[in-house]
Amino acid sequence: MTNIIDGRKIAKELNAKTKKRVEKLNAQGITPGIVVILIGDNPASIIYTRNKHRTAEKLGMKSILRKFPKDVSQTEVLQAIHHYNDDPTIHAILIQLPLPKHLNQTELIEAIAPEKDVDGFNSRNVGKLYNNEDGHYPVSCTSRGIMTLLHSYLDKIEGKNVTIIGRSILVSRPLQSLLINENATVTMVSLHTDNIDYYTKHADILVVAAGKPNLIKKDQVKPGATVIDVGINRTANHHLVGDVDFDDVKEVAENITPVPGGVGPMTIATLMQQTVDLCEWNR
Ligand code: NAD
Numbered sequence: 001m002t003n004i005i006d007g008r009k010i011a012k013e014l015n016a017k018t019k020k021r022v023e024k025l026n027a028q029g030i031t032p033g034i035v036v037i038l039i040g041d042n043p044a045s046i047i048y049t050r051n052k053h054r055t056a057e058k059l060g061m062k063s064i065l066r067k068f069p070k071d072v073s074q075t076e077v078l079q080a081i082h083h084y085n086d087d088p089t090i091h092a093i094l095i096q097l098p099l100p101k102h103l104n105q106t107e108l109i110e111a112i113a114p115e116k117d118v119d120g121f122n123s124r125n126v127g128k129l130y131n132n133e134d135g136h137y138p139v140s141c142t143s144r145g146i147m148t149l150l151h152s153y154l155d156k157i158e159g160k161n162v163t164i165i166g167r168s169i170l171v172s173r174p175l176q177s178l179l180i181n182e183n184a185t186v187t188m189v190s191l192h193t194d195n196i197d198y199y200t201k202h203a204d205i206l207v208v209a210a211g212k213p214n215l216i217k218k219d220q221v222k223p224g225a226t227v228i229d230v231g232i233n234r235t236a237n238h239h240l241v242g243d244v245d246f247d248d249v250k251e252v253a254e255n256i257t258p259v260p261g262g263v264g265p266m267t268i269a270t271l272m273q274q275t276v277d278l279c280e281w282n283r
Helices: 007-027 043-058 074-085 105-111 123-130 141-153 172-181 196-201 263-282
Strands: 033-039 062-068 092-095 161-165 185-189 205-208 226-229
Touching (some): 007 141, 033 074, 033 263, 043 263, 074 092, 074 105, 092 105, 092 263, 123 172, 141 172, 141 226, 141 263, 161 172, 172 185, 172 205
Parallel strands (some): 033 092, 161 205, 205 226
């Protein structure tokens, strides 16, 4: 029987744990604080940042949604980042991506203090993850959320063959490191890969982060595989669909995430978890 991986339920449970941690910190006179920076008027970014801001408030954190117009200058955003780097009531800084084209994304991400880099995109934190360093550091929230989902449905990651479709720095590459650090064998495929089916059919765990609606069908999936669909695609009639043809693939997968209700809720819950982590690690 196929298990539908319930991202909403697991996110809710994680949020409940995070709320308890916030309450414990509150009792010591500490309030975890997050600032979410939104630049421009990308409709998806507006929804994501609103959800992040509201969830943080609901869990009892200090939450700031800092908005800038789409023509804001690089200097003005840098000044805001420096301001929040120096603000002891803020433990986590997130810049919602993608950014308007005139802004230098790398410079802005590198400007975030590594100990407040809640999405783990700063090169210092990326390097620590890549090197599998001991100690505490933030990692990509979507990737860590996917690991939480996998751990909820699988006994172990070690020894599994994993194929990741896509090689983005936001999701796929940090996920690759997290999986390798748990002794999985990871193959990454992209638009430049010949015969993608060869790699998908050998995967015990198939992660699809391509941004292509219904790209993956059941004849490309190993029977009994765990399938994680990261894609969020909006159809012409405003429905959300993933990169995996869910109804087709669920006939062969053992575990599969739906869209919506799979990876998406985990990204926000992990952001909340990691904000409290940063507060605890750096107080
Ligand atoms: P991206 O959009 O930056 O890059 C897509 C990658 O997929 C590229 O490496 C490309 O080579 C590869 N690719 C595209 N089409 C392919 C094909 N037909 N065959 C093989 N490879 C192909 O990647 P991203 O930022 O990781 O985003 C991927 C998807 O995940 C998007 O739909 C995005 O909206 C979604 N996303 C969801 C969450 C979440 O919280 N659920 C978070 C981040 C991104």
